[in-house]
Amino acid sequence: GQNIDQPTEMTATEGAIVQINCTYQTSGFNGLFWYQQHAGEAPTFLSYNVLDGLEEKGRFSSFLSRSKGYSYLLLKELQMKDSASYLCAALNSGGYQKVTFGTGTKLQVIP
Amino acid sequence: NAGVTQTPKFQVLKTGQSMTLQCAQDMNHEYMSWYRQDPGMGLRLIHYSVGAGITDQGEVPNGYNVSRSTTEDFPLRLLSAAPSQTSVYFCASSYSPKFQETQYFGPGTRLLVL
Numbered sequence: 001g002q003n004i005d006q007p008t009e010m011t012a013t014e015g016a017i018v019q020i021n022c023t024y025q026t027s028g029f030n031g032l033f034w035y036q037q038h039a040g041e042a043p044t045f046l047s048y049n050v051l052d053g054l055e056e057k058g059r060f061s062s063f064l065s066r067s068k069g070y071s072y073l074l075l076k077e078l079q080m081k082d083s084a085s086y087l088c089a090a091l092n093s094g095g096y097q098k099v100t101f102g103t104g105t106k107l108q109v110i111p
Numbered sequence: 112n113a114g115v116t117q118t119p120k121f122q123v124l125k126t127g128q129s130m131t132l133q134c135a136q137d138m139n140h141e142y143m144s145w146y147r148q149d150p151g152m153g154l155r156l157i158h159y160s161v162g163a164g165i166t167d168q169g170e171v172p173n174g175y176n177v178s179r180s181t182t183e184d185f186p187l188r189l190l191s192a193a194p195s196q197t198s199v200y201f202c203a204s205s206y207s208p209k210f211q212e213t214q215y216f217g218p219g220t221r222l223l224v225l
Binding site: 033041042043044045048087089098099100101102103104 | 217
């Protein structure tokens with residue numbers, strides 16, 4: 001089975017940097033996704049990490065440590081439109097590959 | 112490309128009624144899946160398919176049936192709706208379960224069971 005933990009809510013200021021953490025305990029771990037979901041909308045893909053280290057995509061970066069079962073999403077130069085839920089999800093390679101989602105972190109960006 | 116489409120967007124059912132949630136994708140993706148999203152629970156996998164004619168259960172399959180007769184379509188059937196099935200349902204697809212890449216989500220179906 002899989003267990004994924006991330007904070008329920010976070011608040012950050014416009015222009016600042018925020019780090020959203022995710023820890024996971026899985027069998028057959030193959031990689032970790034981050035999705036963004038605005039209220040009332042579908043999740044959209046942000047990043048995927050399979051190897052240890054930091055992957056940068058513009059204002060967003062994602063980090064993975066397989067040995068520690070830990071990942072984080074780093075958002076720089078926060079904008080009001082970044083207010084959304086951020087979903088951490090693990091890819092399990094046991095049998096057919098399946099994705100297990102965490103409960104999501106609701107980020108509120110304030111002026 | 113329309114991507115992943117879902118119908119209906121909203122639905123109200125009475126307990127015991129049956130219905131089918133439709134999902135279609137035009138990206139020739141092999142892998143399709145159904146999730147439900149409830150407050151505080153995150154997205155939970157209901158059923159998934161790795162290709163036409165092949166389906167398997169996810170984390171919460173009870174009360175739901177699926178079939179995959181074509182690559183494009185992956186309908187989800189509620190056989191006898193219960194209030195516990197009130198949720199937002201998302202369909203998703205990706206190119207292949209063998210490749211580690213993103214899933215594309217449909218806009219969701221909001222279901223209320225009275």
